[in-house]
Amino acid sequence: xxxxxxxxxxxxxxxxxxxxxxxxxxxxxxxxxxxxxxxxxxxxxxxxxxxxxxxxxxxxxxxxxxxxxxxxxxxxxxxxxxxxxxxxxxxxxxxxxxxxxxxxxxxxxxxxxxxxxxxxxxxxxxxxxxxxxxxxxxxxxxxxxxxxxxxxxxxxxxxxxxxxxxxxxxxxxxxxxxxxxxxxxxxxxxxxxxxxxxxxxxxxxxxxxxxxxxxxxxxxxxxxxxxxxxxxxxxxx
Amino acid sequence: xxxxxxxxxxxxxxxxxxxxxxxxxxxxxxxxxxxxxxxxxxxxxxxxxxxxxxxxxxxxxxxxxxxxxxxxxxxxxxxxxxxxxxxxxxxxxxxxxxxxxxxxxxxxxxxxxxxxxxxxxxxxx
Numbered sequence: 001x002x003x004x005x006x007x008x009x010x011x012x013x014x015x016x017x018x019x020x021x022x023x024x025x026x027x028x029x030x031x032x033x034x035x036x037x038x039x040x041x042x043x044x045x046x047x048x049x050x051x052x053x054x055x056x057x058x059x060x061x062x063x064x065x066x067x068x069x070x071x072x073x074x075x076x077x078x079x080x081x082x083x084x085x086x087x088x089x090x091x092x093x094x095x096x097x098x099x100x101x102x103x104x105x106x107x108x109x110x111x112x113x114x115x116x117x118x119x120x121x122x123x124x125x126x127x128x129x130x131x132x133x134x135x136x137x138x139x140x141x142x143x144x145x146x147x148x149x150x151x152x153x154x155x156x157x158x159x160x161x162x163x164x165x166x167x168x169x170x171x172x173x174x175x176x177x178x179x180x181x182x183x184x185x186x187x188x189x190x191x192x193x194x195x196x197x198x199x200x201x202x203x204x205x206x207x208x209x210x211x212x213x214x215x216x217x218x219x220x221x222x223x224x225x226x227x228x229x230x231x232x233x234x235x236x237x
Numbered sequence: 238x239x240x241x242x243x244x245x246x247x248x249x250x251x252x253x254x255x256x257x258x259x260x261x262x263x264x265x266x267x268x269x270x271x272x273x274x275x276x277x278x279x280x281x282x283x284x285x286x287x288x289x290x291x292x293x294x295x296x297x298x299x300x301x302x303x304x305x306x307x308x309x310x311x312x313x314x315x316x317x318x319x320x321x322x323x324x325x326x327x328x329x330x331x332x333x334x335x336x337x338x339x340x341x342x343x344x345x346x347x348x349x350x351x352x353x354x355x356x357x358x359x360x361x362x
Contacts, residue, residue: 035305120306128303129352157354159315164352179306 029181041123042173043203043231044187045210045219048096052195055082057097060189064174066158067148077148077163079171080186085237094237097186097198100125100146100171101222101230108138108147117168123203123231124175129167138168143223146170173231203231270339271332275324281311291317295349314353322357330355 030036061080062068069076080099086092106125108117116132119125127138127147139147147170150163157163160176174184182188183200190198201210213219219233280287282294298312310316321335322328329336330350340347 030306032309033307035301035307118304120304122306126303130299130303154352157352159318159354159356159358162352162354167352175306176308179308 030179032179036120036122038121039204041203041231042178043102043123043201043210043233044173044184045199045201045213045233045235046096047197047199047235048094049236050195050197051094051096052197053095054194056189056192056194057186057198058082060185061099061171064158064177064185065161065163065172066156067163067169070152075149075151077150077169079146079148079169096234096237097190098144098146098222099186099232100142100173101144101228101232102171102173103231104229106228107141107143107226111137111141113137120175124173124178125170126172126175127168127170129162129164129169132167134166134168136168142170143226143228267342270342272339273323273333273335274321276320280320281316314349315358318353318355319357322355327357328355 058080065079067077067079069078080097082095083098085094085096102119102123102125104119104123106117106119108125109119112118113135114131114133116128116130117125117138118128134149136149139149147168149168150165153165154163161172163169174182174186177184187198187200190196199210199213201208203211203214205211214233217235219235220237221228221230221233282290294312295314295317298307298309299314301307302313318329323331323334326334328334331337334355336347336350336355
């Protein structure tokens with residue numbers, strides 16, 4: 001083999017290996033200075049069969065994000081709730097945690113007149129409360145009823161979770177925790193105190209547990225007829 | 238005659254004294270900003286630059302954090318509060334609060350603390 005040919009083969013091998021090496025690099029945690037990228041998409045997988053008769057996820061979310069209400073259910077904010085579904089034919093009742101589904105094509109973003117409702121590059125749907133004018137179009141557009149409006153002046157917000165009167169809010173997938181490399185509070189609580197029904201991870205990372213389970217086991221999105229491709233998936237529903 | 242001159246001098250002196258008094262009084266009535274920096278060490282930029290441009294830094298960092306998830310401590314509002322909150326009240330607001338006293342003096346209304354907490358994070362961790 002001539003040296004030229006050998007060199008050429010070496011380059012070819014390097015070129016073939018390069019994408020693989022890049023993937024390993026991307027799987028590592030993001031540094032605080034680095035912007036979020038399209039190469040990730042955060043999501044949840046919820047096994048409804050394992051979802052116990054508890055509200056550990058709701059309590060954990062409330063404590064983490066500080067949205068405890070004033071005891072006025074009609075106007076109090078609710079970022080996550082336990083929903084009961086009853087099959088009309090068989091009478092089977094299932095309960096599941098319901099929150100922002102972090103859609104790939106979010107209707108709340110489509111209708112927002114100011115650009116306050118937006119989807120981050122890594123798939124987390126958020127409200128930029130600096131821009132939100134409180135029109136509540138997104139509240140009406142969301143098919144999951146996931147968004148709340150803050151009706152009353154607030155004090156005692158959490159340092160990582162600013163909240164204020166006159167703006168819309170919803171589940172942020174605990175974006176402040178995710179950016180630190182942690183799991184959302186609901187997932188942590190479910191795996192500690194609940195039925196271990198919730199799994200959080202990067203849907204695009206082919207080595208992540210959530211990716212592998214979604215590939216091997218059947219799962220469903222809520223309202224698949226709307227083709228919103230939510231980041232939150234359910235099993236055994 | 239000399240008595241009249243003496244009286245005039247006295248009136249003038251009294252007038253000057255009362256003027257000085259009213260000037261002092263005016264100084265007392267205007268709430269001067271209380272810039273009490275309890276934590277030792279340098280800020281993230283020189284004082285002159287911070288005074289003039291802190292709002293621009295915060296605005297820039299705000300969009301980067303919200304939309305790009307960049308959470309560096311340097312220009313974050315949370316970091317400002319951590320350092321500048323009063324030792325006594327734990328807040329940047331209030332009569333002697335680092336943020337509010339200056340903004341009251343400059344007659345600037347800010348909305349930051351309508352949503353963000355003005356309190357330093359409890360050092361439980």
